[in-house]
Amino acid sequence: MKIAGLTIVIAMLLILTNQVNAQKHVSSLLQYDKQIDGIISQMTLDEKVNMLHAKFMFVSAGVERLGIADMRYADGPFGVREEMQPKGWMPLGWENDKATFFPTGSALAATWSPELAYSYGTGMARETRLRGKDMILGPAINIQRIPTGGRTYEYLSEDPFLSSKLAVGYTKGVQDNGVAVCVKHFALNNQENNRGTVNVIVGERAMREIYLPPFRATVEEGDAYGFMSAYNKVNGWWCAENDILLNKILRQDWGFAGMVISDWGGTHSTVGSVKAGLNVEMPDQKFLGQALIDSVKAGKVSEEVINQRVREILRVRLAIKPIPETEANKEMTSQPAQQKIAYQVASKSIVLLKNDGILPLQLKSKPVIAVIGANATQIMGSGGMGAGVKTLYEITPLEGLKSRIGDKAEIIFAQGYDPVTFSFADMFRKKTPEEVEKKAQEKKIIAEKLTKEALEVVAKANLVLFIGGDNRAVETEGSDRKDIFLPSGQDELIKKIAAVNPNIVTVLTSGAPNDLNVVNPLSKALLISWFNGSEGGNALADVLVGNISPSGRLPFTLPVKLEDSPAYALGNYPQGGKNADVFANLVSETDPAGKTQAKKEDKPKDDPNTALYSEESLVGYRWFDTKKIQVMYPFGYGLTYTTFQYSNLKTNKVKYGKDEVIAVSFELKNTGKSIADEVAQVYVHRVNPSVEWPEKELKEFSRVSLNPGESKIVKLEIPVKNLQYWNETKQAWNDDLCKLELLVGASAGDVKLKKEVTLR
Known part of the structure; x- marks a missing residue:
């Protein structure tokens, strides 16, 4: 009986394990592992380590002896950068490396169109291939936390759901056309001042629900091949050696199987970086070159760890067909289709x-x-x-x-x-x-x-x-x-x-x-x-x-005044004086003419290197709505040359289990005289929750084109599992089974229709 009971327990554990595994993303990159075993078995330690750092400014090495091509990176994310000298920042001065300038990130996000994001990625990939590159350094998808952010124009949105949909479109568009993405900057690179020194202190719930979802979506929905670690620290650890971010969350929780490269000059250690999951140090080899070989020989890093880092690079290398130099740069980069x-x-x-x-x-x-x-x-x-x-x-x-x-x-x-x-x-x-x-x-x-x-x-x-x-x-x-x-x-x-x-x-x-x-x-x-x-x-x-x-x-809220926005209102930003920028220092160090010289300034009295995210999940419209603060124009707002009428909101049920999908439908009519697109948005308000939530959150949207007088039934779906919260105590996603008010409208500030449903 004891044996029978033990057998039943083991069987149940296997079923649970299989259920967990079935939910976890399985990357297409894993198909190359058997082939990779044979490649790694032929490699010397020197050859392996040679793949883990830069060869040139935008190139990391392959293994010529084994027919493994170098990995060539194209700087992005809104157009392929001109061709540079191998060991500096000076351009080569070519004519045919002139590229298409695509609208920057906030412009792409303002389309509210995953389909256009896919086209965007397709265009980026085509021009990247014309230049003989393998990986584009994009999309850039960090949440726009502060209105003053130097890279707000490059990032997508203040909202994780909108950013996720667009990031997945971009990722698929690129990788469906033979180029790997390098999703950046992982993670919480939400300011440029002191980005190379700042330590972001953030609660795990806010991190999981606001700042990480776009990155997660590119892995689980887009099967992203590459990531770039950010310059900053998160909760005390540099992103390039952050075991929680790179190993636990990115690889273990999400199933990422590709490679992580550092931002340029963003590596800080040898043993810590390679063990935590960094694959390639860019643009030099201060830490993952000879120092790494010495660490292996001293027993501080096992060769199994090196093999795993090489394996992750080779997966991407085998998935992306290299373009011979004799075939690259044969025609103008910018083409009419792009x-x-x-x-x-x-x-x-x-x-x-x-x-x-x-x-x-x-x-x-x-x-x-x-x-x-x-x-x-x-x-x-x-x-x-x-x-x-x-x-x-x-x-x-x-x-x-x-x-x-x-x-x-x-x-x-x-x-x-x-x-x-x-x-x-x-x-x-x-x-x-x-x-x-x-x-x-x-x-x-x-x-x-x-x-x-x-x-x-x-x-x-x-x-x-x-x-x-x-x-x-x-x-x-x-x-x-x-x-x-x-x-x-x-x-x-x-x-x-x-x-x-x-x-x-x-x-x-x-x-x-x-x-x-x-x-x-x-x-x-x-x-x-x-x-x-x-x-x-x-x-x-x-x-x-x-x-x-x-x-x-x-794609973001326009505040009445800057001081109304959450990080400013709470005194969380700015944190103090500004230090010299890490990337600017890097470029100045490699300036061949020696025209610029980085100068170390005295440390300011106010510590500029700690960023407290005490606003937690109340970022962007979540803050303004929850705190009842007037805005100049709300998130999701935009007019057309016509008018629209919303009516007849329905759901397929009134009560939903945690594994079900809320099916929403409503009628949308163009009541004006011009053909135009409307972006219908669905927000969720929790009526009687068991944990704290923002006033409302975007959970679905649709861009709909209508002729004058035309009506359409808009159908949208919200999986109940997408309404979960991160339970910091249990270290797991949990359901908050409560009553929900579904809010359908034209922006976060213009709700047209409401309907209440119950989660059970």
Whole structure:
């Protein structure tokens, strides 16, 4: 009887184990393991370790003797970087490495379209293959925690669900076309100030529910082949040697089977990094070169660990077919098919925030249109520190308007304001008070001259198109903005313009939130057109003249003022002074001309190296809704040139078990006169929960295109398992079986329909 009982127990344990394994992602990369066994058995220790660090700035080594090609990386994530010298940051100066500049991350997120994200990934992969590369350093998917974040424009959204859907689309688009992704930056790289030294202190529930879901989705739904570890620490451990992040969560919990590379200069140890799961140190071999060989020989690292790190690289190498150098770079990187994708994304991303009836532009009377603003002619493919795109072309707003309007109106242009410019050298040299004063006086003279010219132009016009916002020097890798005010005195300029000509349409070409308190009431229409890629100017012009209806939706909340946002309201950011940036130091060290010299500053009195995430899960709209704080424009907001009606909300049941799916349907009708897209959004509010939750959370959405007068039944599904919370005590996902209010609407601030269901 005892044996029979033991047999039953063992059988039950096997069933439970199989159930757990059945739920765990099984990567397609595992199919290569038998072949890899044979390869590793032939490799020497030196050959193995040689694969674990950089060979050149954007290359890590294979094993030529065994026919294993090097791994070639393409910097991204919104366009393939120009070809660089093997051991430095200087470009080679080629002509055919000019690439398509795709709209940046926040623009892609504003489309609310996983399908467009897939197309985006397809375009990125095609150009990566033309250049003979194997892995694109993207998508960049960290949550936009602070409005001032230097990389907000590059990341996707403040919401984990929206970010997840887009990240999966991008990942599949890339990998379905023969290129590996390198999802970045893992994890919690939510600020640029002191990113190379800061220690993020975050609760595990918030980490699991807010900051990690997009990364998890790229693994479990997208089968991502590569990850990049972030510069920062998380709960005391550098991301490149964080056993909890890389081994426990990424590999064990999610089933990731690919390779992890460090961010450039982001490795800090030998034994800790290789044991924790780092595969490749970039862009050098300070830790995973000879030091690693010595550690193996000293018995501090077993060769089994080395074999596993090599295995994870080889899985990706065998999955991605290398392109011989003789076949790469034979034609221009940017191609018409990819340029078309860039236009499609740009045209669906533009967000109309306000329209008093002035748009679309009426051109029958051949009006005089004053286009004011440096951003009307500013290119956005480059301009700050970090990844940029050497574009084949970039259509600016002014060029797009001239192309689409032609002789239907007279366009006159004035620069209006002096744009911010980026100087790498200025990052390492503190100016004297005399230099600062001289520069201020020069700027004042320039501003007065440009303002005078702009006012003379607007006085002659029937309509003013004010093209303002940030640029790539304002929003840049390596540093966060000090505030979200429009730079270069734009607020003062638009006040003066309004006094002369109040017929103002304002377009903000920014990748992140701006303060709109001045510009909003002075504008009869207000749009955000992002850093919108090679075709951005054409897309903007098509929206302004009415060739297409705007259909972008905000991927983040626009606050009334910066201090209302959670990290600022709680005093969690900024944390103190700013240290020299890790990447900037890296580039300065390799500057062949020796023009820049990194200078170590004294440590500031306030510790800049601890970031407390005490807002926990209340990020973005979750904070504003829960705390009942008024916003300028809510998450998910965006107008079109038509109107929509929501009605007849239904669910297939009223009670749901934890393994069931909530099927939601409702009728959506275009009640206006223009064809347009609506982004219908479903939020969930917990009525009687057993644990704390935000006021509501996005759980599904759909972009729906409708002709005038047309109706559609929109059907959406929400698996109950997607409503779980992370139980920190049990270290597991738990159900919170409570009553739910399903909220269907056009944004987080515009709920049209409600229905209550019960989880049991």
